[in-house]
Amino acid sequence: MSAKEEILGRIRSALSDAPVAEETPREYRTSSQMSEEELIEMLVDRLVDYKAGVEVIDNAQIPELVAAKLKDANSVVFPHGLDQRWLADLPQGVAQIADAPGSRLTVAELDETSAVVTSSQVTIAESGTIILDGEPNQGRRAISLVPDHHLCIVPVSSIVQLLPEAMPRLTITRPLTWISGPSATSDIELERVEGVHGPRTLDVLLVRGL
Amino acid sequence: MTQVFLGMPAAGHGNLFEEEPFPQAAHRELGNTQMRKNLRHATHTIRDKRVKVVGELPDWEELRDAGSAIKNNAMANVEELLLQFEKNFTARGGTVHWARDATEANKIVTELVKETGSTEVVKVKSMATQEIGLNEYLETQGIEAFETDLAELIVQLGNDKPSHILVPAIHKNRTEVRDIFLKEMPSVDPELTDEPAKLAEAARSHLRKKFLAAKVAISGANFALADTGTLGVVESEGNGRMCLTLPETLITVMGIEKVLPKWEDLEVFMQLLPRSSTGERMNPYTSLWTGASADDGPQDVHIVLLDNGRTRALSDRFGRTALNCIRCSACMNVCPVYERTGGHAYGSTYPGPIGAILSPLMTGIEAEDNGSLPYASSLCGACYDACPVKINIPEILVHLRGEDVDAKRETHKIPTQMDLMMKGGSWALGKGKNLGLLEKALPLGRLMAGKDKKIKKLPGIAAGWTQSRDIPAPPNKSFRDWWSDEKESK
Numbered sequence: 047m048s049a050k051e052e053i054l055g056r057i058r059s060a061l062s063d064a065p066v067a068e069e070t071p072r073e074y075r076t077s078s079q080m081s082e083e084e085l086i087e088m089l090v091d092r093l094v095d096y097k098a099g100v101e102v103i104d105n106a107q108i109p110e111l112v113a114a115k116l117k118d119a120n121s122v123v124f125p126h127g128l129d130q131r132w133l134a135d136l137p138q139g140v141a142q143i144a145d146a147p148g149s150r151l152t153v154a155e156l157d158e159t160s161a162v163v164t165s166s167q168v169t170i171a172e173s174g175t176i177i178l179d180g181e182p183n184q185g186r187r188a189i190s191l192v193p194d195h196h197l198c199i200v201p202v203s204s205i206v207q208l209l210p211e212a213m214p215r216l217t218i219t220r221p222l223t224w225i226s227g228p229s230a231t232s233d234i235e236l237e238r239v240e241g242v243h244g245p246r247t248l249d250v251l252l253v254r255g256l
Numbered sequence: 257m258t259q260v261f262l263g264m265p266a267a268g269h270g271n272l273f274e275e276e277p278f279p280q281a282a283h284r285e286l287g288n289t290q291m292r293k294n295l296r297h298a299t300h301t302i303r304d305k306r307v308k309v310v311g312e313l314p315d316w317e318e319l320r321d322a323g324s325a326i327k328n329n330a331m332a333n334v335e336e337l338l339l340q341f342e343k344n345f346t347a348r349g350g351t352v353h354w355a356r357d358a359t360e361a362n363k364i365v366t367e368l369v370k371e372t373g374s375t376e377v378v379k380v381k382s383m384a385t386q387e388i389g390l391n392e393y394l395e396t397q398g399i400e401a402f403e404t405d406l407a408e409l410i411v412q413l414g415n416d417k418p419s420h421i422l423v424p425a426i427h428k429n430r431t432e433v434r435d436i437f438l439k440e441m442p443s444v445d446p447e448l449t450d451e452p453a454k455l456a457e458a459a460r461s462h463l464r465k466k467f468l469a470a471k472v473a474i475s476g477a478n479f480a481l482a483d484t485g486t487l488g489v490v491e492s493e494g495n496g497r498m499c500l501t502l503p504e505t506l507i508t509v510m511g512i513e514k515v516l517p518k519w520e521d522l523e524v525f526m527q528l529l530p531r532s533s534t535g536e537r538m539n540p541y542t543s544l545w546t547g548a549s550a551d552d553g554p555q556d557v558h559i560v561l562l563d564n565g566r567t568r569a570l571s572d573r574f575g576r577t578a579l580n581c582i583r584c585s586a587c588m589n590v591c592p593v594y595e596r597t598g599g600h601a602y603g604s605t606y607p608g609p610i611g612a613i614l615s616p617l618m619t620g621i622e623a624e625d626n627g628s629l630p631y632a633s634s635l636c637g638a639c640y641d642a643c644p645v646k647i648n649i650p651e652i653l654v655h656l657r658g659e660d661v662d663a664k665r666e667t668h669k670i671p672t673q674m675d676l677m678m679k680g681g682s683w684a685l686g687k688g689k690n691l692g693l694l695e696k697a698l699p700l701g702r703l704m705a706g707k708d709k710k711i712k713k714l715p716g717i718a719a720g721w722t723q724s725r726d727i728p729a730p731p732n733k734s735f736r737d738w739w740s741d742e743k744e745s746k
Contacts, residue, residue, distance in 0.1 A: 048354070049353075049354040049355060049356050049360060050354040052356055053354055053356060053512065053561070053563045053567065054335050054338075054339075056265045056266065056563065056567035057334055057335045057338075057512075057567055057570065058335065059265060059567075059571065060265045060567045060568070060570040060571035060576075061332065061334075061335075061570065061571075063573055065328075065331075065332045065573070065576075066332065067325065067328035067329040067331070067332040067333075068325055068328065069325070070322055070325040070326050070329060071318070071321050071322060071325060072322055073315070073318040073321065073322070074315040074318040074319045074322055074524070074527075075314070075315050092537060095537075096540070147551060150551070153468050153502055154468065157464075157468055170538075172537070173527075173530075173537040173538035174537060174538065175538045180549070180552055186551060186552035186553070187497065187500075187501045187543075187552055187553055188501050188502060188552075188553075191494065191497050191498065191501055191502075192468075192502075209523050209526060209527055210520075210523040213519075213520055213522070213523050218481070218484050218486055218519045218544065218546070219348065219484055219485075219486065219546040220546075220549070221543075221544070221545050221546075221549045221552050221553055222542075222543070222544040222545075223497065223541065223542070223543055223544075224526075224538070224541065224542035224543075224544075225540070225541060226536075226537070226538035226539065226540050226541075227540050228540070229492070229493055229494040229540055229541070230492050230493070230540045231406050231452075231456055231492050231493045232302075232423065232492065232534050232536075233405070233406040233407035233410070233423055233425060233493075234406070234425075234429075234430050234433055234452040234455055234456075235294070235297060235298050235301065235429060235430060235452070236298040236299075236301045236302045236423060236426070236534075237301065237452060238534075238536070239452040239453050239456050240453075241453065241456060241457070241460075242406065242456045242459065242460055242492070242493035242494055242495070243404070243459075243460055243463065243464075243467065243493050243494035243495045243497075243498055244493065244494020244497055244498075244540070244541060245494075
């Protein structure tokens with residue numbers, strides 16, 4: 047008898063009293079009525095609490111702010127589907143490297159790269175959570191992980207208040223990364239410290255009109 | 257010899273055992289005043305944070321109700337859900353393995369690692385692999401496992417044992433961590449201070465090369481979603497993302513109770529779990545993957561579905577809700593017993609209130625000293641209030657105490673002291689007249705008390721009561737006698 051058959055047999059025997067579970071009550075909040083300004087205010091509060099850098103800007107200001115946030119970078123990697131006009135104001139000396147199908151950066155190359163710029167799929171204001179789902183403007187998971195500085199573009203139109211409101215906007219079978227602030231740990235005396243293995247700097251641009 | 261009945265729930269093995277009676281282990285651990293100080297500081301910090309972020313959500317109780325019901329449903333339909341998960345995970349390029357117990361799981365993982373030709377693996381913190389003793393087994397097979405979670409790293413470098421399911425090194429304070437790093441990290445800065453930020457940085461540089469070069473990673477999983485075949489890992493540091501993204505091969509070991517029916521169920525658990533465990537609105541990183549994704553992450557993806565006593569726990573209709581546990585650790589953070597004894601006193605990988613029910617449910621109450629674990633509680637109920645999936649831990653503790661008494665009775669031919677006391681109690685409390693008769697003996701108790709009017713040592717099994725407290729001497733006469741005297745004198 048295979049392990050699978052045996053385990054399934056044990057389960058049947060364990061449940062021989064045929065327990066019937068109650069129907070799941072879903073009385074928790076699944077929709078909200080917050081205005082755009084309230085959503086922005088809540089999200090900024092959460093991100094600042096996580097010690098992420100955050101700016102609320104207009105669409106036209108993206109290149110200027112990207113350049114300002116990455117002024118100390120030597121090189122920047124971006125997913126091939128990212129709007130390249132956003133990188134237009136970066137100084138000449140900063141290498142701009144696209145990570146594209148067929149020309150993927152190696153892990154070692156990513157480790158040499160100072161920063162990464164990505165877009166994002168949906169963001170939850172209540173918990174300050176930005177979700178990346180591997181769309182061409184967000185890229186594969188490694189590029190937003192290995193470089194030490196992540197600059198993430200969040201369109202204001204993609205902000206929701208509640209997690210249940212974000213769920214219909216996700217394609218669950220894609221590799222998903224939920225990001226709530228820079229890498230952190232609470233492992234020493236249960237006190238939160240930012241900056242461990244993931245990007246130690248997270249900058250977020252909340253963009254109106256995008 | 258009786259033949260093993262196929263399909264009968266079997267007991268779990270591995271690191272699930274209390275090796276000495278809890279009171280004995282607790283007594284020893286209580287002597288470690290530094291550890292008690294560290295634990296008190298840490299558990300109080302986290303309690304305050306949890307209360308604050310839980311209080312922010314107006315629908316916390318509704319989320320708990322949903323979480324509890326989803327888990328009850330998942331356990332009632334676990335066979336069907338596991339098969340559905342297997343089908344979907346396989347369809348997306350993953351491979352599913354089944355392991356009856358710790359030994360089988362260890363062997364499967366070892367074979368998979370050997371097939372890659374690698375002799376090193378990086379690991380994401382995982383309770384399941386701790387439970388089966390995977391690292392120790394791999395070592396005997398010539399494979400070195402590197403723990404990458406900061407607290408696991410502290411435990412591994414310090415040659416120590418985890419004492420908490422979320423923060424395995426909770427019993428160490430910052431200075432002790434610094435000392436371990438100075439001693440065990442080959443290229444550490446000798447000027448390293450005990451500032452947590454500096455310690456985190458030391459861990460980053462220590463592990464960086466390992467992450468970037470790793471070919472094989474081993475993880476646990478917080479959830480498996482049956483309807484999509486998706487797995488999820490919830491973490492903080494980014495070590496999880498490193499392990500789940502960069503290597504070529506990813507092997508996940510997961511208990512069969514972690515399966516959830518629908519992917520939408522995540523919206524409940526991803527609100528309950530972070531707030532209950534680290535007291536944050538959300539943990540820094542959550543990774544979800546469904547089999548292998550072309551061009552993104554490991555292409556050789558496996559999962560080992562582990563029983564190891566879970567079906568045994570499932571067969572206990574009064575205890576099976578213990579399997580609903582999502583390993584948040586809120587119960588141990590609020591437990592007055594855990595706060596004082598620490599996690600090592602419980603012996604098993606699973607300490608605290610949840611461990612006191614889960615370990616004996618998985619191994620059987622009669623295994624080693626696990627029968628002493630259900631008594632490691634004052635039944636104050638704080639764990640039940642804190643549990644995000646509403647596991648009624650005190651009720652299951654009482655149920656298991658009953659099992660323990662029954663199991664011990666079976667092994668004794670003659671009635672035990674406890675049996676006799678219970679018989680006596682039943683006689684005395686059965687009729688007022690009987691109790692009145694017994695109360696005539698109260699002055700005898702006064703003889704047992706010393707000059708300070710305290711009884712310091714009771715005989716027989718009642719000695720347990722006076723081990724750490726005194727009993728005041730009984731009064732001259734009982735209330736019953738006093739009342740009738742009063743009435744007569746009027």
